[in-house]
Ligand SMILES: Cc1cc2nc3c(=O)[nH]c(=O)nc-3n(C[C@H](O)[C@H](O)[C@H](O)COP(=O)(O)OP(=O)(O)OC[C@H]3O[C@@H](n4cnc5c(N)ncnc54)[C@H](O)[C@@H]3O)c2cc1C
């Protein structure tokens with residue numbers, strides 16, 4: 001069954017943490033110098049997309 | 065074993081570590097970035113009194129001094145506030161790349177151990193102490209501590225690891241973009257603020273002068289904004305500063321949810337943006353982060369002396385920050401909820417009705433004047449301001 005997950009465009013991301021502050025599911029993290037999304041925990045709610053100042057995130061359907 | 069592990073070397077974390085170390089505690093300060101203070105996520109404004117309460121001002125971390133703030137209504141009507149009356153963010157414009165490092169150095173000089181490019185990624189409470197898992201350049205190890213201080217900023221995950229849910233909603237943060245701009249024309253003696261739903265829904269645009277150029281930025285509330293903050297800012301900049309050059313880009317988020325119920329758990333205190341300590345109206349958070357860091361440090365010292373790291377004991381820290389600025393956060397959150405509903409025409413009207421001859425222009429004086437003229441407008445919010 002296809003499910004929804006957030007993906008980040010690393011070329012747009014400015015490493016600000018807005019997305020992390022709104023994720024209820026602990027599905028993303030600012031690591032030393034990059035944003036990591038944990039797909040297994042992400043439910044595609046899109047909250048992070050809404051708050052990203054750089055338009056760097058989108059929710060996509062993923063088949064796995 | 066450490067007495068205290070502080071996670072995050074922003075202003076909150078460094079002041080915590082400094083206060084603990086000065087009082088003889090064994091402190092570790094960990095920062096996941098490889099360079100403290102970079103990338104900057106700040107407009108860098110702080111009032112003179114707020115800064116001077118904790119550090120002696122030094123030329124090398126102050127980029128510029130201003131004498132006040134100019135605030136513009138959507139139609140351009142302007143009011144001017146003097147530095148003392150303009151709140152916690154107006155007075156000095158810092159160079160945070162240097163300032164944050166300087167604070168970390170003070171902590172280190174006081175005896176704290178500082179580790180950079182080191183992430184605290186997991187916490188395990190056992191037998192009254194905490195095992196903190198650290199990762200640095202792929203290497204992982206553990207340290208033990210009596211107390212953890214989460215000073216890990218808006219993206220805090222420490223809170224959740226200890227069972228405090230500080231997740232923000234889209235109406236509880238400001239999503240921000242800022243440019244360092246050169247080749248622009250402005251009055252460098254003031255910080256400038258532009259208000260209005262059409263300019264920055266649920267937030268505002270700012271210009272803070274620096275030694276070279278100025279920080280020109282925007283915060284919007286995602287629940288109200290129709291576009292990303294960058295798009296609103298680009299419109300403003302191309303209209304106002306068509307010849308400006310952008311030499312640095314900053315993105316960030318500020319928590320503006322107001323006072324949280326508690327910033328402590330067993331073995332844990334949260335400080336600064338991690339505890340959502342930023343001002344819900346201005347978005348300023350440096351001053352409160354430093355105050356909170358100081359209080360957390362003091363309480364950590366007492367806790368270690370008593371050998372009591374329970375939530376119950378650490379509640380003293382809640383009391384200290386709440387008595388100092390917690391009520392102010394709660395009041396400002398209420399005021400913010402009213403302000404974001406005002407349409408541009410109402411704001412224009414309010415600004416236009418402020419008499420030009422008020423001698424001591426303070427927020428309170430302004431409100432009193434408006435209240436005389438438009439009692440209906442302000443009836444709603446008078447309790448919050450007066
Ligand atoms: C665009 C913008 C403009 C602003 N303008 C102003 C202003 O003009 N005046 C003002 O007073 N405030 C301003 N603020 C707010 C201000 O920047 C913050 O309130 C302030 O930095 C909070 O300090 P802090 O110590 O709590 O957190 P931060 O300064 O965010 O520091 C947190 C640190 O923790 C580190 N960290 C996080 N997780 C971990 C981990 N797991 N392990 C190790 N390290 C970790 C981070 O890398 C970071 O260095 C602005 C914010 C933004 C976004």
Ligand code: SF4
Pocket residue numbers: 008012013014015016017018019020035051052053054055056057315
């Ligand atoms: S909110 Fe956007 S810019 Fe900020 S860290 Fe997340 S993806 Fe990157």
Ligand code: SF4
Pocket residue numbers: 005006022023024025026027028037041042043044045046047048049059
């Ligand atoms: S889509 Fe929802 S669950 Fe997934 S990372 Fe974004 S906020 Fe978290």
